[in-house]
Amino acid sequence: MDSTAGVERLKRDIPPAHFIFMIRSFSLLDETGNEKHESGVFQACDKKWKLCVYPKGKKKQADGDGDGHISLYLEIVDTNDYPRGWEVHVKFSLFVYDYVQDKYLTVQDAGGKVRRFHYMKTQWGFDQLLSLSTFKDPSNGYLVDDTCAFGAEILVVSDAATKRRECLSMVKDPTSKTYTWRINDFTSKKNQNIIYSDEFTIEGSKWNCRKLMLYPSGDGSAKGKHLSLFLHLESTDLSNLKDHARKLFARYRLRICNQLKSSENHEYLVRPVFFGVGSSAVSNWGYSNFMSLDQLDSATKGFLVNDTLIVEAEFIMVSMFSDF
Template sequence: MANLLGDDMDEIARYVSDVPPAHYTVKIESFSLLAKNCVDRYESGEFEAGGYKWKLVVHPLGNKSKNGDDHISLYLAIAGTDSLQTNWEMFVIYRLFLLDQNNDNYLTVEDGKMKPRRFRGMKKEWGIDKYISLKEFNESSNGYLVDDTCVFGAEVFVCKENFKGGKGECLSMVKSPIIHKHIWKIDNFSKLDAECHESRIFNAGDQKWKLRVYPNGRGSCKGSHLSFFLALADPTTLHPATKIYAEVTLRLQDQEHSKHHSGKVSYWFTASNPEVGGLRFILLSKFRQPNMGFLLKDVCIVEAEVNVLGVANAFS
């Protein structure tokens, strides 16, 4: 039999055991058809060990991302983590098995020579990138593949659990953001009597938004400026730790000359800071001048371009 230790002998311990895996086995029939049908990764069903759920993961032609070419890659993955507490982690000793059907014993591999491995939110899978070479596996005299059938297994021993009370967040940047444009035509502008007028709600970047116009200004700019804002439609639905990063352009159309008065900003929207815009968006004296084209036949047109670039959420 060829040498089973391979190039990673300092990282793992390999031996033959007569004892079958205590926790789970996976029997694969017609193994060669996995590669023929482009199944480069197979995940077993869930099984329980140490009070947690796990899966066996097999790469029949090796995990290419881990330089497992010409080998079988075999891993243990934790499952059902959505039900665990925030910032969970556990230290695990595990063994991975491959049945020698000729001798009724098992090629047994222990990662790190019994060194516990830390499973956590950012590392849910541990295993052996080069569990066994395909040449060794396919050699019929070794008994690992008989009648195109093989059997893998796993044992899992949880040594230590740690559920931290600390908090955390995950920022997800948008790979291909889509710019959403919303146009709001406001009729009978001079007859608006409320301090603030809001547009209908619109969607952009999986969020709901609305525009706010203060015809006579807001706060310190009341009576001197038109104030204009983009706001989250219902910030109370956001988790306090959620942040939405967006690039926003607000415009007031010049209907006479096909131009516009605008401002652009990048902003982190949160439940406590749900809007961005300008108190001094435009002087009322300028806005009302007939030759400027901003207020034409008592109609003004405002618009917003919203480009959501990223969202940060608390770990759950």
């Protein structure tokens, strides 16, 4: 075994496990004018790859210089469906067939080094696979009758390309933090058990699809005595989160605006709230006894003016999940 500059070279009888790429009329590649020649796509370890051959060496790069050598690289392909920030950690060996000895020259990183393929680095290999003088000398067996063969063997050590990566952020005083719900013709809605606001989001977070939920004549034990007001997290969002068994956080104020004296709004601070996911899911959080109906209906109190009720939710802090 020859080990130089962090690269190990040895010969073995067993062919590469995953792919062999034969090239006939190798000398005619010069006439194409192409620096690089690629194999077809092959599959190994549930990923798709191709070999890239540089007959005159890969031009000088930050990590090496293939001048005077034949260069051979492994490239991962079809990564468009991988999640943002994907990585695939790989040990690999590249091969050149020796026709004279009927063996395979195996070229690999010394010490079993693991290479990290990612969206900014999709190709790894050896710019100085073999010197051109060694490769082209027929007595060495690598180029015989103008024919050569290369190969690849791949072991994926860890795979972040099929794993979702997620970041939890706590956002204080989010942008567009106040949602205002104006309910016209409120008296006509008093006979309804429950009414909902339109959906709204906070910070554009995927899970933050919410509605305000109001019981005009009260809910449960508050019925006929108090108006009930809750923040409601859409059940579709909860079902999307079940696989993550996560809990979601929000701190907010629920408010009924005083339309005569803004300093006398009727509001409650909802303390830190977690929305559980799964069988114990809590999709609503607020107050059944939010405001007495007597207070609401009083013309002098200023909460119901021209049969219009104004309800607000002001968010102080929310949790956000994002891919990275």
